[in-house]
Amino acid sequence: MSYKWKFIINPNSGSQQCEKRWKEAEEVVKKQEIDYDVSFTSGPRQANILAEEAVKNGFNRIVVASGDGTLNEVVNGLMNLPTEQRKKVALGVLPFGTGNDYATTLGFPWNPKNAIDVLFNKSAVSPASIGKIHLVDTGYERYFINLLDAGISSEVGLGNKKGELKFIKSASRYTLLALKKLVTMKQRKAVVTIDDEKKYNVKLMLLIFGNGISLGGGMIGCPDAHPQKELFDFFLTENFTKLKTLKGLMTIFNGEHLKIKGGIYSTAKKIEVELEDAIPFVCDGELDIPESISTHLIGEIIPHAINVLYYKDHKSIKWLSREELDKGLRPLKNQYLISHSEFRKWQEKN
Missing domain, CATH: 2.60.200.40 (Tumour Suppressor Smad4)
Structure with missing residues (x-):
């Protein structure tokens, strides 16, 4: 299956450092043989519209290169779509904002180039509840x-x-x-x-x-x-x-x-x-x-309303494979490989 990638960036995210981090990441993106497009938000609630329109225009990989607030807007845009259309899409999150809490749960490192490497080469798709x-x-x-x-x-x-x-x-x-x-x-x-x-x-x-x-x-x-x-x-x-x-x-x-x-x-x-x-x-x-x-x-x-891209070799928490989920297995109590706070320190160094 071929993928069309849409990157949505809020230039004001991350104390206005998001655009700078994206430019560093895009150096790696340009070297990939992929079909991609970039959209910058210019105001509140625009990310909702950008995400919804992207899927309608055939993009099946939506990546939020911003913070949790922009991610929330994108999620609300995707939830406006019919379920069958939404199931064909996977959502990625690059930690280019301030808090980056959900990107941490997904396992992405903070270094822009390393985060892109994980996105393209070391990620897997999983259903996620909202x-x-x-x-x-x-x-x-x-x-x-x-x-x-x-x-x-x-x-x-x-x-x-x-x-x-x-x-x-x-x-x-x-x-x-x-x-x-x-x-x-x-x-x-x-x-x-x-x-x-x-x-x-x-x-x-x-x-x-x-x-x-x-x-x-x-x-x-x-x-x-x-x-x-x-x-x-x-x-x-x-x-x-x-x-x-x-x-x-x-x-x-x-x-x-x-x-x-x-x-x-x-x-x-x-x-x-x-x-x-x-x-x-x-x-x-x-x-x-x-x-x-x-x-x-x-x-x-x-339950399992949206597909997300997560780091297959997550350094802190275990993610179940698609096969395990299909067998009815579900996470219960997180068995941390390293603590969540220690993982954030790993993120900062990577």
């Missing part, structure tokens, strides 16, 4: 491929989008913004229903669910999540004080937040959240204001 949210009170719907988050992390995202503490230019801005939100944020009373059966009456400080492992550039929110699973992994604070929430933020980069008493970590096909007060819900780092601020969320998994 999530869909519906916000009942606003009517907002969106697909996501990595993780959804709400609570302290989404409040920080909202503050960032509104430009709070924008006078701080260093990496410490996120930490200071998190501390600011922690001081002012109230525990939100919520009812969380899992698979229409189990109900939790919680004081919500943090909720994360999806099929990706990390968010926010390395926060290991769901250590056992896997794109090949047909269930969400979720982490929910049932009764976290502000002190426990702070501890959670300090330990989430190595997944140790799961050990804090008062948290729940499990799996689900469907998650419903009902709150007294509206909060922002963030999909793959994307936050739409005001549509994604809500009191009532329903999130459901769509």
Whole structure:
């Protein structure tokens, strides 16, 4: 089968370094005997359209050479297509953005030329599950491929989008913004229903669910999540004080937040959240204001909805082959060859 490759680049991604990284990568692409085309986004939500139009024009390899936000747009574009048309397409992700969380789960190194080498010579195709949210009170719907988050992390995202503490230019801005939100944020009373059966009456400080492992550039929110699973992994604070929430933020980069008493970590096909007060819900780092601020969320998994390209010799987590998946095997608990945080260090060197 011959492949037509469409590369979608957001030049503003990765602190505006994405285009520079792409130029380095394209030196390798040009040496390949392939049919390819490149499109640069010029505004929000354009990647949706570019991805959908590319498939309609016969491209069957769509590669996001940007960050998780652009990836989310491309996923939403692909999900507008009929299932049979979508099944003929595979999605690749080059880690040219800021956080690059999903590209990390797929196993791609950060060096542009090495990432291209993996894409063309060392990748395999696998079905991947995605999530869909519906916000009942606003009517907002969106697909996501990595993780959804709400609570302290989404409040920080909202503050960032509104430009709070924008006078701080260093990496410490996120930490200071998190501390600011922690001081002012109230525990939100919520009812969380899992698979229409189990109900939790919680004081919500943090909720994360999806099929990706990390968010926010390395926060290991769901250590056992896997794109090949047909269930969400979720982490929910049932009764976290502000002190426990702070501890959670300090330990989430190595997944140790799961050990804090008062948290729940499990799996689900469907998650419903009902709150007294509206909060922002963030999909793959994307936050739409005001549509994604809500009191009532329903999130459901769509098993194996999109094909993805992953590194066959992933240095951290095991991916099942197509043959194993066809036999009914599914990932359960990730057996890390090296820890996720150690893998990100490997990425930086490669």
